[in-house]
Amino acid sequence: MRIVTTAGIWLIRFAYLAFALFPLLWLLRIALTPDQLLYTEGTTLWPSVITFENFRYVIEESPFPTYFLNTVIVSLGTAAIVTVLSTGIGYAFSRFRFRGKTALMVFLVITQLFPIVMLITPLYQILAPVGLVDTRIGLVVVFTAFNLPFAAFLMHSFFEGIPRELEQAAMIDGCTRFQALIRIILPLMLPGVGATLGFVFTAAWSELLFSLMLISSEAKKTFAVGLLSFVGRSGVDWGQMMAAATLALIPPAIFFTAIQKYLVGGLTAGAIKG
């Protein structure tokens, strides 16, 4: 009976994995398929001949490395700034009583209610006079503004999960509030920090709309905008586009591999009763 259950569970896991990873397989398959075979081989799972020509073209001849670098700068910048700010905001919301706290939290939720498309024109109007249109800093500012409320809520809920007694114990043990935060609370917040970094990084990495509207020069484009350049007047260059997309997946994959141990919670186990 137990064997059947175990087998069933693995079957479900496998089915889920196959479903989730299939688009990635397809991405890779098309990137590796020579152009002339793309339409002749139909829907076979793997091409009879593979080629790295698309990857070579994307890396050596297209402006993709520039896009790529821009995206890394913008995404990492946004993720770092949002994480630092949301840590402060989440801590304040979780640990301090102050006038207008509830109103402020409600206000943060309200900012999430507007369709982003509505805000593009006003945002352009605001950024243009200060010279932030068509700059990477402009993108970082905009991404930070849009990701901060959710990240703050995320961090708030992580702070709520950490017993107040821990920092109180630290403060009795001789720490200032700031020392207690740095030495006791933040090490336990690594899953929260990891989750927030991951969430914001991914959001910034794959953002298209603002990048498309605010960036016009080739040298500042992010890869999401860059991918569109593979859509030509005469058609779509599927092989190169998929090769570029595959390459674009690598940094988030590395990033998540690096932070995954912090995403798995359980660090606070043993802090309190149990």
Next chain:
Amino acid sequence: MAEVSLKGVVKRFGPVQAVHDFTLDIAHEEFVVFVGPSGCGKSTTLRMIAGLEDISGGEIRIGDRVVNDLPPRARDISMVFQNYALYPHMTVRDNQGFGLKIAGSPKSEIAEKVGRAAKLLGIESFLTRKPAALSGGQRQRVAMGRAIVRDPAVFLFDEPLSNLDAKLRGQMRTEIRKLHEKVRTTVIYVTHDQVEAMTLADRIVVMRDGRIEQVGTPDEVYHLPASDFVAGFIGSPPMNLLDARTVRDGDGLAVEIPGGPRLPLDPEACRGIEPGRDVRLGLRPEAIAPERIASEMRRPFSFTADITLVEPLGGEALIFLEIGGTEVTARVFRPNTRLSPEKDVPFVVDLGELNLFDPESGRRLCGTRRMPTQ
């Protein structure tokens, strides 16, 4: 020397006043227990002493310093929390040494003090483990170790045993008492468990609704409760409380239970109480016993009553009897005869264990127990 003194301490949370005019002096090396039902303000008071809550009024002194506005780290205290609050990412050794490390003590000194505390508490074998790998009792010991290591002027305990099972709680209670014998320091201990209060305290502070109800030694609080609340809160089973009336009894005074016996009162202890007054009579369960198995009493007085139920508990038995229509609990120790419900059983009550309370205010009017110190 670390006396702790609270003068008129008040705590308000918005419109709610959690602690009213709390005044208490705690002597150096004294073990004081704050006890009371949940929400009585005992933990809030402790947290104000710790500096974890601001005070809304009054003055708190530790030693010769007013600490009202000092942060917790500057108060020379250590605290054991109900949920232990061990730092989960540090080993037991680092948990214990954390306070000294923050204070900048040299490594050799930290190692020596941590080692000494670990030996005292029997936790040497798991200094390299993290809190998650410890049982509840072990975590409790580590939390105490962390408190001892810093050698503070005052120890604060906030319901440290409430997360442990009954057996372990008993063991740890004994250990805390032994620890206090070894590490002579002022201790303030908060609990809702009256057994802990009775066994640990030099002095008990009974609290109710943010006010001090009574301060006294365990004996005083037990035998001469300041109010019917204390009488009902301390002791298990609690003191029996019966509606009664004072009457003239020859030259002296007696208390009469409607439909029950008339008990003569010690004229000296109950001086000033006029006859014809409604009172509540308080009787500890062990002040009543069936005559044939009664152990020695100071001033026995006989009456008859019906036994309605007997609960044998091994070393003792609880006997439920009816006096004037009210159910009363009697407790007898090592009963050597089998008891069962029966009618018209001769009982004795110890007249040296009576307490009279005002039915309106609940305050004690008089108590006939003579305390050794009185």
